Amino acid sequence: MLLVYTHKISPRLKYVFKHICIRVLGIQVEFTTKIEAFIAHDSLKMSYTKQQLGSEFFIKSHDILFEQGLSDVEINVQNWENTKGFFFNGDKSAMPFDIFASAFYLLSRYEEYLPHVKDDYGRFLATESLGYKHGFLHQPVVDIWAYKFKEALQGHFPDFEFPARTYSIRPIIDVPSAYLYKLKGILRSLGGFIKDIFTLKFKRVYMRFMVVSGLKHDPHDTFKYLINKQKQTPYKFVFFFLIGAFSTYDKGINVNKKKFVSLIKHVADYCKVGLKTSYFSIEDISILKKEKLQMENIINMSLCSSRQSFSKLNLPESYRNLIELEVKEDYTMGYVNHIGFRAGSCTPFLFYDLDYEVQTPLKVCSYHLMDYTLLKTKSLLDKKQILNGLIREIKQVNGEFVPVFHNYTFSTDTRWKGFKDLFNMILESAND
Structure with missing residues (x-):
């Protein structure tokens, strides 16, 4: 001690x-x-x-x-x-x-x-x-x-022996919409057909028709692949499903669709499942509470983890709302457009409320990389170099690497080409 x-x-x-x-x-x-x-x-x-x-x-x-409280701190x-x-x-x-x-x-x-x-x-x-x-x-x-x-x-104190800790990973799978075409309802599907026709996206028209009619697999339904990957590693993936109402910002699947509920339950059998909160719930605790209860009814257990829509945080209100609803962990702390350490750490930490000057029970698990940031880098080789550099930084302090990928990142869409390799690199980094 x-x-x-x-x-x-x-x-x-x-x-x-x-x-x-x-x-x-x-x-x-x-x-x-x-x-x-x-x-x-x-x-x-x-x-x-x-x-x-x-x-x-x-x-x-x-x-x-x-x-x-806050003061004008001089930092050099x-x-x-x-x-x-x-x-x-x-x-x-x-x-x-x-x-x-x-x-x-x-x-x-x-x-x-x-x-x-x-x-x-x-x-x-x-x-x-x-x-x-x-x-x-x-x-x-x-x-x-x-x-x-x-x-x-x-x-x-040369005689004191410090305990050793080991490098670990906690892959995050963000699911703003489980499917690209499936379970969207008649009006949304019809609107999609019309929009694709007017914008001359005939490949999408064909693909939408084939998926909706059950003749082809939905491009964003990558859950079987991800569950198989989970079976190959001891580190639990954390899936965050959006179940909030359709809005300008959130365009997920209706939570009343039985097949969508079945998907969440199926994923929860193999991985951890958390709530991706809707955009409007960030500032409205009544909406957040409703979504939390809906998710708990689906997974039949208390909700442990959350991730805010669009990685938006309003400090300290966002975290106070989670604390009030007894959510234990949050995975929003990070940057969508930059790789790195928003809070300077690769170790989960408890949220400190500066207004009340108190340590809270909410564990903040900051993420260090979002798949989108790697799209700026054109070649796969350069992407791998950036990823290796980040892994090396975390390994030097035996920290926990938290990357955020999306379900559609593992689709056959050309913009995500090579991202399966990057994900495999992360999983294999824990075995090196």
Whole structure:
């Protein structure tokens, strides 16, 4: 156990130390404000305060962990060996940067509460982030800092044995619509035929007719392939089905269709199933509650996981709604158009509510790659290089890789050519 001496045990301090020590490094941590208790402790210990007590392992503290609410924090990002650091704390500290204050800033999504430019969907842009602006978005810096902290501690306590953790994967399959043509209803199918004819898409007219009449397989029905892939790996895929009402933004299958319900139940026999919340439920908890209950009735168990439509988050309201409805995990934290680590970590973390200054029970499982981002890269070889680079970053800290693919990514559509190979690379990366 690591004992931390500090002048004040604040909620922020407890939150970030527990993430780094327990979740990343696997060691227990306790806190004290009493020098006598600190001196008496005969195992791992450190002081985290403004002044060093003596010759102990000491990291000089930044004020952010002892504040409440938001303030105009000055951030000066600097190079630090193979990565970046901020909140420089001088020469007397065992580490040149206050990694706990820095990690809190990123994990709490402090910057998303500050004024920023949003995209057309009201989302926080990757280009607005500290990570993008200072060139460390591609690194899980919180985990890298944690391992630097571990190395520094080992230098001070060479006899202490740290537990090892291993690299893992958690593939996400996003299902905004289970089928391209099937189960769309008479009016939607007729409207699709008319639109395809007027836009001279005669191949789609033919394909739609063949699928609707039951003569061909629906192009987006890739579930048999995915279930077979699941059987080949011990890492559970998490499917997120959209079951919300048809709208301008959401064009899924009607949840009253028995064949759609049967599909969800079938997938749930092999994989984990969560709720892809509809666009309008993001700001309306009554719609969210209705969708949650519908999904629970389908899978016959409490809903554990959610993923917001269009990867849209309104902090802290989006997460407060999930907490109120007792959803345990969320997979929305990430960027649709950029690869990298939105919260600076490849370790799931608990959401910290900056308004209430409290650690919540909601586990945030941030994703690091969405299939769409790889469409910008033309050649399959370049896509593989990018993917390998990302996997290498996560493996260096034995983290958890969370990629987001869609059911239609595994179709025969030419734009997704080679994506099955990329998915296989991810699955095989856990065996290397």
